Amino acid sequence: MSRHDVFERLRAWDEGGAIPNGHTLPWLRATAADRLVLAFVRMGGESSPWGIAIGRPDAPPEFFTCAEPRNADLHAAFVLAAADALLRHVEHPSLLPDDERLMLLAMEAPLRARVRLRQLWVPGPSHLDMLHFLDFRYTHANTGEPKVVRRLQAFGRACGWLFRESTRPGQVRVFDATARLRRAYTFPAEPARQSHLGYLLAWLVPGRTRDERLADAREREGLPVSVTMSPAYERAVLEPLVTRYNAARDDAPAQAAVAREIHDALVPELRRRWELTAQAMSILDADTRESNPHLDAVIDLGSAECFHEYWKNEAKGLDPSLSDEQRRYLVHDPETDYAPARAARRYFAHLHAAELAAGELVHGDATLAEQSLDAGNGFRGTIRAVEREAIAGKKSGPILWTIECSADDSLRLREETSVCLVGARKRIGRIRSLVTVGAVRTVVLQMTDGLTRRALPDVPEAADVAAHVGTTVTFLEQAAAGFTQMKIFRVGHTDGPGAWLTHAAPLPEPSPPVRIQANLLELVKSLQ
Amino acid sequence: MRRDVRRRLEQYASNPRCEANVISAVHDVPMEAVARSLGFEVAVGQSPFALLRGQQFERSIFRDDAVRLRRALITQKVLPANAAGFVDFRMARNDGPYPNLDASRAAFLQRLGAFAKTVGEARLQLPTILAGPTLMVPGKAILPDGLFAIDVLTVHPQPRPAPIVLRVGEVKVYPDRGGFTDAAELSSTRAQAGLYVHALRVELQQSKLAQHFAVADDGFLVLTRPSFNLPSVRGAEDLQHQAERAAVMFDRVLRIAERTLPADSATDDVPTTRRQAVVDAPKQYADGCLAFCELAAHCQQEALARGLPAALGDDLGRFLGPITLHRALELLHGAAPQHDVERDLVARIS
Numbered sequence: 001m002s003r004h005d006v007f008e009r010l011r012a013w014d015e016g017g018a019i020p021n022g023h024t025l026p027w028l029r030a031t032a033a034d035r036l037v038l039a040f041v042r043m044g045g046e047s048s049p050w051g052i053a054i055g056r057p058d059a060p061p062e063f064f065t066c067a068e069p070r071n072a073d074l075h076a077a078f079v080l081a082a083a084d085a086l087l088r089h090v091e092h093p094s095l096l097p098d099d100e101r102l103m104l105l106a107m108e109a110p111l112r113a114r115v116r117l118r119q120l121w122v123p124g125p126s127h128l129d130m131l132h133f134l135d136f137r138y139t140h141a142n143t144g145e146p147k148v149v150r151r152l153q154a155f156g157r158a159c160g161w162l163f164r165e166s167t168r169p170g171q172v173r174v175f176d177a178t179a180r181l182r183r184a185y186t187f188p189a190e191p192a193r194q195s196h197l198g199y200l201l202a203w204l205v206p207g208r209t210r211d212e213r214l215a216d217a218r219e220r221e222g223l224p225v226s227v228t229m230s231p232a233y234e235r236a237v238l239e240p241l242v243t244r245y246n247a248a249r250d251d252a253p254a255q256a257a258v259a260r261e262i263h264d265a266l267v268p269e270l271r272r273r274w275e276l277t278a279q280a281m282s283i284l285d286a287d288t289r290e291s292n293p294h295l296d297a298v299i300d301l302g303s304a305e306c307f308h309e310y311w312k313n314e315a316k317g318l319d320p321s322l323s324d325e326q327r328r329y330l331v332h333d334p335e336t337d338y339a340p341a342r343a344a345r346r347y348f349a350h351l352h353a354a355e356l357a358a359g360e361l362v363h364g365d366a367t368l369a370e371q372s373l374d375a376g377n378g379f380r381g382t383i384r385a386v387e388r389e390a391i392a393g394k395k396s397g398p399i400l401w402t403i404e405c406s407a408d409d410s411l412r413l414r415e416e417t418s419v420c421l422v423g424a425r426k427r428i429g430r431i432r433s434l435v436t437v438g439a440v441r442t443v444v445l446q447m448t449d450g451l452t453r454r455a456l457p458d459v460p461e462a463a464d465v466a467a468h469v470g471t472t473v474t475f476l477e478q479a480a481a482g483f484t485q486m487k488i489f490r491v492g493h494t495d496g497p498g499a500w501l502t503h504a505a506p507l508p509e510p511s512p513p514v515r516i517q518a519n520l521l522e523l524v525k526s527l528q
Numbered sequence: 529m530r531r532d533v534r535r536r537l538e539q540y541a542s543n544p545r546c547e548a549n550v551i552s553a554v555h556d557v558p559m560e561a562v563a564r565s566l567g568f569e570v571a572v573g574q575s576p577f578a579l580l581r582g583q584q585f586e587r588s589i590f591r592d593d594a595v596r597l598r599r600a601l602i603t604q605k606v607l608p609a610n611a612a613g614f615v616d617f618r619m620a621r622n623d624g625p626y627p628n629l630d631a632s633r634a635a636f637l638q639r640l641g642a643f644a645k646t647v648g649e650a651r652l653q654l655p656t657i658l659a660g661p662t663l664m665v666p667g668k669a670i671l672p673d674g675l676f677a678i679d680v681l682t683v684h685p686q687p688r689p690a691p692i693v694l695r696v697g698e699v700k701v702y703p704d705r706g707g708f709t710d711a712a713e714l715s716s717t718r719a720q721a722g723l724y725v726h727a728l729r730v731e732l733q734q735s736k737l738a739q740h741f742a743v744a745d746d747g748f749l750v751l752t753r754p755s756f757n758l759p760s761v762r763g764a765e766d767l768q769h770q771a772e773r774a775a776v777m778f779d780r781v782l783r784i785a786e787r788t789l790p791a792d793s794a795t796d797d798v799p800t801t802r803r804q805a806v807v808d809a810p811k812q813y814a815d816g817c818l819a820f821c822e823l824a825a826h827c828q829q830e831a832l833a834r835g836l837p838a839a840l841g842d843d844l845g846r847f848l849g850p851i852t853l854h855r856a857l858e859l860l861h862g863a864a865p866q867h868d869v870e871r872d873l874v875a876r877i878s
Contacts, residue, residue: 006841006843006844007876007877009840009841010840010844010848010853010856010860013840044575044577044578044579044581045580045581045582045701046577046581047755129705129708132708132754133703133755136753136754167708188840189840190839190840190842191843192815192816192818192819192841218825222571230571231578232571234576235573239576242577335706
C-alpha cells in the first residue's frame, strides 16, 4: 500500500464514493461472445464446488448443482455437466474437428487470434481458488468410463491453467471482478472490507450521498459473495435437506425430489454471485475512461501463453499414437513442476510479464507515470543544455542532455541506468552522471536511441538545441523485459550454470573417492 | 466460565491493543453476549458441514494408532522411519478416553513422568505420537485456571543424559496448496503452534520435568490434501519467534487478569455487570476486527463518528497519526495547519 493509495482513500471519503484510479483501464472491453462469467458455491469445509453458475454475460446463466458433493461419483457427474461451457470458452481442441485442430496446431497465429480477447470473469479470489481445487481433483482423475475420465481430466487441466494464468502479472484473461474494481477505483473503506464485491458495488451507485452509500454497503456486506455460504443458511436450509437426501438413499424418486430442493436452495446463492460479477463488468465497461493504448504487447503475450502453456499440449495430447506415459509429460501437475528448470522458466515468465506490463502501460497512463516517479523510478526536470560531446579524432561525439531536477524528489536510479522519454518512449538515454548541489539534482544523459526524425517523426531531433532547451521532460527507467525473456529460454539449457545440479542429462560423473588422510599436512601436499 | 481457553487466547491475540477485547477474552465475557445486549444482530456459528468435516478429519488421522498421520510424518521426515507407538489423551467427545480436560492433563503429566524415568532401549522405544495432551495456562493467567488441549505432540527420545525432545504439531482442516496456501491461515496457525510451544515449556517447568525434556523450536502443521481426506504435513516450521511472542502475550494477560471484575454467574448467562465492563472499556478498532469480533461494525461506526482515521484502515491511521478525519479533510480543502503535526501532513499531501 503506497502513500498514494492511502491519500486517494482519504480523497474518496471526502467525495463520498469511489473515485477513478488512473486515466485508463489496463484491459480491453471484449464482446459478450468472448466473455464467460463463472461463480461457485461450496459446502462448508469442502474444497470442491457444490454448485456452479456459468454463462455469457448477455444471457441467463446455467446452474449446475450436486445434491451431495461428498459423493465422488455424484460430484464427477455434476462437474461433467458444467465442463462443456468452460472447455468451449478455452477452445479445447477436443471440441474441434481433427483437420481444424491440426491446422491450428501447425499455424499458431489463427488460434492466438481466436483466443486473443477471451475473458473469464469470477466474483472474487475464493472463486479463483476453486479453479485450483478442481485442478487438484480432476486433472488426475482415473476411475470411470475412459471417455468420461478424459473429459474430466480436460476440465481439471483447463481449470488449472486458468488458475495459473490468473496469477501471471498483468494478465488480461482471468478477471477477479473484486480485484478489477479495486484496480479501477479507490474506495473509501478499509482494505479488509474491500474484499466484498457487493460492498464495493454499493459505493459505485450514482446520485447518492456518502451516508446512503455507506448504509447500503453495510447492508450488502451481510450477504456472502465468496464460495462459502452463510453458516446460518447452511444450518437452517441446507443441512436438513442434505440429511433428508442421504436418508432417502433407498428411495430413488424421493431422493431425486430432495435433490431438486437442494438445487432450488443453491440457485439463489449462485445467481447472486453471478449477477454481481456481471454487474461489476457492466460498470467497468460503462466507465468513460479508455483502455490503455499500450495494451497490445500485454495481450499478445497473453495469447502466446495460452497457446504454448495450454492449448498446444492439449492438442498434442489428443494424438492417438501417444502412450499414456508420453501424454503424462504434456500435463501440468497441480502439485509440482517436477523439474527445477521448469519452475525457473515459469518464474522468469512471470517476471517478464510483470516487467512488460509495467514498462508498456506506464506510457499509456499519466497516473501510472506519476506513481512510477513517486517510487523513484524516474525523474522530471528542465533541459538546461543539449550538446555533442567532443571526442578527439572523431567527427561527432554522443549527444548529451543536461537536465536539472529537484533534489527533494526520490530517485532510485544510478549511473549507467537506461531511461526512456515519457511521450516518446523510443528516445532512450543512459545516465552519465548524477550530481546534487543544494536543492538541485543535475542529470547528464547520453542519448542512445531514437535520436532522429526517422525514428520519431513527431518529435524534434535529439540534437536540436533550440527545440529542447528550457522544456520540461520526464524520463522513466527503461523496462528490461527482453532480457528476462531471454532467461526463460536459457534456463533450460543443459550447459548453463547450475544445470548439472538440476536438469542436465546425463548427470556428470561423480568425483573419484579420495583416500582419507589423518595428517592434514600430507593431504595438502598430495593436492599440490 | 469456559475452561477450554484456546478460543479465548485466539481472541486475545487477534487484537491485544483493544482493551474491550482483552477484558472479554481474559475474563471470559463473550463478545456475542455483549453485542446482543447492545441490540446488534449477531451471526454466529460455524458451518455444520465444516464442523463435521473437521471432526472427521481429526478422527481419521488418529484412527488405528494414528497410522495415516504417522505415514505423513515419516514421509516429511518429522519422525524417523521406524517410529512407532501412540498415546491418546483426547477427551471422550473427540473419540478419546478421558472424560474432561483435568483427567487428560493428569494422565499426560503422569505419562511424561514415566517417560523421564526410562533408560536404555526402553527410552528409545517410547511412543512417538501423543494426541490431544492438555496443558494448564501458565501462571493461571486466564482466570481461574485455564486449560487447553494441543492437537498433537511427537516424541523424539535420545539416550541419556540428553533430554527427550517434544515437538508441537497443529492440525487444521484447510487445504495445503503449496505456495498458494492461504498466507493468513498459515500465519495464524503458526502463531497458535508457537503459543503451545511456550505453554508446554512453562508446564514442564511447573511440573519439574524441564530437565528431562526439551521442546523443539520447530514444529509441524497437519493440513489436508485438497479434495481428499488425507493429511498433508508441513515439517520444520520455525516457531521460535511465535513462542517468544506468546511469552510476551502471556505476561500481559497475567497483568490484566489481576484486575477484578464483578462475580461470575453460576449459570451460562453473563451478568449485566460483567457485560457492562466490556461495553465501558476503551475500544481500538483495527482492520483485523472484522474477522473475529461481533462488535466490529459497531466499533467502526463509532470510530467514524469520532473521526478516527483507523476506521478507514490501519494504514490511513498511521498516515494521519493523531489528526482526525474531519480535520484532515479541512486541511485537504486548504485550512491553515495549526501545529507541526498538521504542517507535516499538509506537506505530505500537497
